[in-house]
Amino acid sequence: MAASAGMTMAKRVLVLNGPNLNMLGQRQPEIYGRTTLAEIDADVETAAGELGMEAVCRQSNHEGELVTWIQEARGDFDAIVINAAAYTHTSVALLDALTLFEGPVVEVHLSNIHRREAFRHRSYISGATLGMIAGFGPVGYRLALLALADRWRADGGAP
Numbered sequence: 001m002a003a004s005a006g007m008t009m010a011k012r013v014l015v016l017n018g019p020n021l022n023m024l025g026q027r028q029p030e031i032y033g034r035t036t037l038a039e040i041d042a043d044v045e046t047a048a049g050e051l052g053m054e055a056v057c058r059q060s061n062h063e064g065e066l067v068t069w070i071q072e073a074r075g076d077f078d079a080i081v082i083n084a085a086a087y088t089h090t091s092v093a094l095l096d097a098l099t100l101f102e103g104p105v106v107e108v109h110l111s112n113i114h115r116r117e118a119f120r121h122r123s124y125i126s127g128a129t130l131g132m133i134a135g136f137g138p139v140g141y142r143l144a145l146l147a148l149a150d151r152w153r154a155d156g157g158a159p
Contacts, residue, residue, distance in 0.1 A: 010054045011078040011152060013145065015044050016066055017059040018085035024110075032110050035138045044081075047142045051149045055081075063087055063094065070097040081144045083108045088123045098128035104151055106144040109134040 017037060020027060025036035041057040048055035056077070060066050066087065073080060080101060087094055088109070098105050105128055112135030113123070126132055131147060133140040 010052055011148070012076065013048060013053050013055045013079045013081055013148065014069065014073045014077040015041070015055050015057040015141065016069060016080060016082045016084070017057070018066060018083060018087045019061040019063075021083060021085050022059050022061070033137050040138045040141060043138065044141045044145070047145050051145055053145065053149070055145070063091055067093050067097045070094070070101055074101055077103065079103045079148050080105045081108055081141060081148075082106070082125065082129075083110070083141075084125055088113070088125055091124055095124045095128055098125055101128075104130040104148060106130055106147055107132040107134075108140045108144050110137050110140065111135060 021037050024032055024040070025034050037059060044055050044057055058069055060069070066084070070080065080098070080103065082094075082098070082105060084091065084094055084107070088107070105125075107123065107125055107129045109132070114134065123132065130151065133143045133147070136143060
């Protein structure tokens with residue numbers, strides 16, 4: 001897409017959700033709440049628009065598909081927001097793919113992973129992220145978009 005003279009292109013953000021997040025609203029609502037992934041995606045798209053961004057939301061239960069989407073995002077997206085779910089604690093493949101991505105990456109978790117089981121305290125993907133937002137439920141995705149907008153403004157590239 002080419003911008004017309006005097007127009008800036010909206011920053012494009014790829015929002016990735018990992019395994020079992022398609023079951024939000026049904027799966028352990030005492031931990032993850034009752035909001036569905038479709039509701040989160042709609043809110044993310046609205047919030048992105050309010051910030052002058054475009055968000056594209058995807059979910060997969062398959063690690064390889066998430067890796068492929070991250071690889072394909074290079075050159076097409078300006079940032080990634082990722083809730084890798086269980087892959088957060090196991091996936092060197094996601095870490096490697098995120099390390100190749102040239103733009104900022106923000107990690108999101110609905111629950112506070114540091115107040116849960118010990119195995120959830122370690123995030124493999126954090127090494128490739130600008131930061132992590134955990135424990136604020138669905139609003140964490142909005143916070144991630146705000147963090148990106150703030151970073152771009154500070155760098156002189158407002159969304």
